Amino acid sequence: MMKTSFNQEPVIIRTERGLTIAGTRISIYDVMDFLKAQYPSKLIQDRFNLTDTQIDAVFSYIEVNRPQVEAEYQEALRTREEIRQYWEDHNREHFARLATKPHKPEQKALWAKLVAQKAERVSVKS
Secondary structure, three states: OOOEOOOOOEOEEEEOOEEEEOOOOOEHHHHHHHHHOOOOHHHHHHHHOOOHHHHHHHHHHHHHOHHHHHHHHHHHHHHHHHHHHHHHHHHHHHHHHHHHOOOOHHHHHHHHHHHHHHHHHHHHHO
16 A cells, blocks of 8 residues: 555555655655665755655655565665666776776866875775
């Protein structure tokens, strides 16, 4: 059973992408990402531009159907990772070719800044 609003229109519907907030392209799994990262509910609501009714319906649906939602969320994460890995593999040679091309002289400072930022992110992860 999908969560409905006061006018009996479903707020949470099942689409080809899974559980979705009606009238949006926002999945419950998108919201779950932020919940898992312990974002406050108001920030999640603002991030997705949801109404009070929508965010209440999402949280209520997750609470009432937690085992099902958790299982589907884990499957969504696996699917995302498979897609990410596919495109990473698919584009590896293309990105390697691009990396060997010389940068335009007017972009030298920009590239130096990007390299420094990447090095900083790598050092933070380590």
